[in-house]
Amino acid sequence: MSPLIEITDPRVFDPEVILIDVRAGADARQRYLAGHLPNAVFASLDEDLASKPADAAYGGRHPLPALADFAATLGRWGVTPNSHVIVYDDKAAAMGGARLWWMLRAIGHQHVQVLNGGLKAATDHGITLSTDDYQPQPAPAYPVPAAYNGTADIDEVAAAVKSADRIVIDVREEARYLGKTEPLDLIAGHIPGAANLFYAGNMGADGKYLPPEQLAALYQGAIGDVKPENVIVHCGSGVTACHTLLGMASAGITAPKLYVGSWSEWSRRDLPIAGEE
Template identity: 50%
Template structure:
């Protein structure tokens, strides 16, 4: 199943028993906004509570470390998602935030029938997709049968070795000003991981907020990767969330999903490891 679905394709599915819609908007007002209006029958998932583990110290795992597989399996059961479910997830940032993270996590536990809504909530509303208000109460299912994360991740130690040996291409998907160290609105220190190259996740999108065509994305990432395989690529962002947007873009392009550095800049920048500034 392709990783993206358009609003028109979603509308064309019609009501089916196996379809599960997930609203993954994030931020302090996310649940309030969800209750005010969401796609009909969409169930809400919370980035901080459902898609990340509690943070004791961001220097050990970053601001959004992965929860245990068992914890996520229980979240999936609460949402009514089982092995037979067809899942479509959206957010209000063109899939650039928690929708892509949810896609990565569900794919990583072995679920294949999961797609991100291309263009996000705005595209669905523009297409006339029906909406509801208030909470949704899906029938809970048993915890999803998942044993491990099946997509590749790397630790901070592995990233550090890559900066020293050149064994991997490290892609930083944050906006250019954060990469260059000109601003840092979220984390404590500005800059980037030495040797990392900057390919902002926003460059995966067309002007209307939809993903670029697969062939354009394939050309872009093939040029960046050169002779490297996806297994020799590490992708990170600020806290392991928007990095999933680029992983989704690469899957949309027909490329194998590279390594995710979950801790990302929020972990690296809180340690004593080197920090680069500018374009170096």
């Protein structure tokens, strides 16, 4: 199953599919109620796909929710291990859609796809949006594993940037990577030794992901001879990095890890920081 699905695919509106609309920000629910795909469940990036950080120095600004909490949330949405889940957001998958896709894959869920182009692809296609507060039929708590798979912690990242056989990729925009600006975290710059590959390069002018062969060439240019399982991807807080991990999966590169704490954790731990060179 491709990790991306087009709005023209009839499975998007299959009544057996669990369709999930992920929104971020204080007005997330209001935007959802203003217009969403019919029968799409509302999901909040901040409330459902992250826990409240007690200290961003340990886990970053968007730490993963406890697995028991995520299991209960999936049950509330009606998701079971056999469900075909299609997720989307209103940010061309840069935010919550890719994060939820990654989280489901990290607990072993097989049948999950992201709507390529997000909500805009649907409205461009003429889909009539709904303004109801859709409530799905709940299911038992999802049977989650003992841990999220495919994560790298701060110690693994610190070791990886010093290894010729591994690579850490920072997907933030170049100005943040170079330390010229930092709108969200306390200190500007990047992890010394990390490469920069801005996530927006995954997208074409139409607001959708580039074709798989173009994505493969893009990532191969960054990764080189490093094995995919030795690649670690991060961003500011572990959300937008999932956009690139989704692109990699579309290109057939499925083994890279996510550094969940990302720059928001690293920059608060009194660790080495690089800037413009």
